[in-house]
Amino acid sequence: MYTLDRSLIAGLPPFSGLSRPDLDVILEKARPLRIAAGQAVFEQDTEAHSFFLLLDGHVRVVKTTADGQQVIMRYISAGQLIGIATALGRTTYPATAIAAVDSLALAWPNEAWHELARLYPAFAANTYKMVSARMEEAHERVVELATALVDRRVAHVLLRLIEQTGRRTEYGIEIGFPISRQDIADMTGTTLHTVSRLLTAWEHQGFVRSTRKRVTVVDGARLLDHVGRV
Amino acid sequence: MYTLDRSLIAGLPPFSGLSRPDLDVILEKARPLRIAAGQAVFEQDTEAHSFFLLLDGHVRVVKTTADGQQVIMRYISAGQLIGIATALGRTTYPATAIAAVDSLALAWPNEAWHELARLYPAFAANTYKMVSARMEEAHERVVELATALVDRRVAHVLLRLIEQTGRRTEYGIEIGFPISRQDIADMTGTTLHTVSRLLTAWEHQGFVRSTRKRVTVVDGARLLDHVGRV
DNA sequence: CGACACTTTGATCCGATTCAACCATCGTGG
DNA sequence: CCACGATGGTTGAATCGGATCAAAGTGTCG
Numbered sequence: 001m002y003t004l005d006r007s008l009i010a011g012l013p014p015f016s017g018l019s020r021p022d023l024d025v026i027l028e029k030a031r032p033l034r035i036a037a038g039q040a041v042f043e044q045d046t047e048a049h050s051f052f053l054l055l056d057g058h059v060r061v062v063k064t065t066a067d068g069q070q071v072i073m074r075y076i077s078a079g080q081l082i083g084i085a086t087a088l089g090r091t092t093y094p095a096t097a098i099a100a101v102d103s104l105a106l107a108w109p110n111e112a113w114h115e116l117a118r119l120y121p122a123f124a125a126n127t128y129k130m131v132s133a134r135m136e137e138a139h140e141r142v143v144e145l146a147t148a149l150v151d152r153r154v155a156h157v158l159l160r161l162i163e164q165t166g167r168r169t170e171y172g173i174e175i176g177f178p179i180s181r182q183d184i185a186d187m188t189g190t191t192l193h194t195v196s197r198l199l200t201a202w203e204h205q206g207f208v209r210s211t212r213k214r215v216t217v218v219d220g221a222r223l224l225d226h227v228g229r230v
Numbered sequence: 231m232y233t234l235d236r237s238l239i240a241g242l243p244p245f246s247g248l249s250r251p252d253l254d255v256i257l258e259k260a261r262p263l264r265i266a267a268g269q270a271v272f273e274q275d276t277e278a279h280s281f282f283l284l285l286d287g288h289v290r291v292v293k294t295t296a297d298g299q300q301v302i303m304r305y306i307s308a309g310q311l312i313g314i315a316t317a318l319g320r321t322t323y324p325a326t327a328i329a330a331v332d333s334l335a336l337a338w339p340n341e342a343w344h345e346l347a348r349l350y351p352a353f354a355a356n357t358y359k360m361v362s363a364r365m366e367e368a369h370e371r372v373v374e375l376a377t378a379l380v381d382r383r384v385a386h387v388l389l390r391l392i393e394q395t396g397r398r399t400e401y402g403i404e405i406g407f408p409i410s411r412q413d414i415a416d417m418t419g420t421t422l423h424t425v426s427r428l429l430t431a432w433e434h435q436g437f438v439r440s441t442r443k444r445v446t447v448v449d450g451a452r453l454l455d456h457v458g459r460v
Numbered sequence: 461c462g463a464c465a466c467t468t469t470g471a472t473c474c475g476a477t478t479c480a481a482c483c484a485t486c487g488t489g490g
Numbered sequence: 491c492c493a494c495g496a497t498g499g500t501t502g503a504a505t506c507g508g509a510t511c512a513a514a515g516t517g518t519c520g
Contacts, residue, residue, distance in 0.1 A: 063373050065377055088362040088366070089359055094369070132317075132319060135364060135365035138368035138371075139324070139368055141368075141372050142371050143293050143295060145375035146418070146419030149508095180466065181468095182466080189376030192466085192467080193508085193510085194509075196468060197508095199467095211517085212518080379476090380476065411498075411499065412498080420476075420477085421476075421478080423478080423500085424477075426498095426500060427476095427501080429499095442484080442486080442499075443498075
């Protein structure tokens, strides 16, 4: 028997509007889970047995096509749900989730979802709101992929990532987890070569700084302006 | 006072699981609406005052970027809801909806949504299921835009459209509404020129047939095979 | 310290856009 | 009812954004 403190999840968006005792009931059904960097939380097309709440760390959600090409659908930060296949009426996970750094999550067995959704309408409502938000994001991404050139797409990804996970450093705002050129390419539908060229060009122009797997945005406004030829 | 027969909406996916009297209550709040081909049902970024059910016809949902580029997000067929901005917690429409042919819809004032969702949980559940399905579609589209070449994307769009709206004809299965090369380009992130070239090439190869604003898929399997170089 | 993962950079190639011109079909009004 | 403008479609040539091919450099970790 674990004793998970409800302060772990109190105040997180998925549980907003729930009372303290509610949280205790919810926590009772959860099981803590450590995921080492590079390890999968769940794998695409396998039976969905659980859904997860990321407590600490960063996880990337990756879709792989039949011919082996990868697309990173999103990065999940602490406080967010992942693997909610059941809530969407699926029986398998639509993507693979890989820890970008050593991470900590809670796992609930699948059956718990329906029970919790019934018991706590606020929890269900929060989840659906999140699904709606993710749908809109996906739509925006479709528009961008269909209309914008690569430099613009890469710039927008960097700005989105520093907004979601950035932390202040001496030179600017750094993306909050290690990310390679290949990762950025997989988020924008391009190649690591093109990303590398863009980043070095932008570094010369003073918009960004980067080292191995770390990217810092020095001047986001000027970067946006640079690619924002409207 | 109108008298809308409940048989109009009985059996449609958004209302599955609802009783006859429920349907009557729901219909009471609706107002019928004719939309001429080319007319907008609602416009992007304007105040969302209503949501709609398409009873007859075809409507395309279009997003326009700041610099005027268009992306067709989807085609709506009879029996589907559109403009459910409110259900997603928005106050404005995220896209413009244009009738592709003369169409008929029902319109509910925005306030009705929360009321109906509260009164009829099945209705709310159906709507969320649809939102989930659309999110998955959007994700698939992101993957395709990020990884597949233009010919593959165009082929997939044609096959999807005949699956959703196709009707048998002498030569094959025809897309159920008028659609131009430009429209197809706006769905796949390419240009009308490229679509035109692809369609004429495919016509020579016997995969499709087309005339002005009408496209018929003669042999979908061979078309798929043609672009499906995996 | 050596192997491996990540990054950079040059050269070449190609899919698709852009530019340009012309043709076909439809709807409309004199 | 036919002429004509408008909308939609085709096709060639030039161009270009990025991918691909190729090779070498660099940081990191076991």
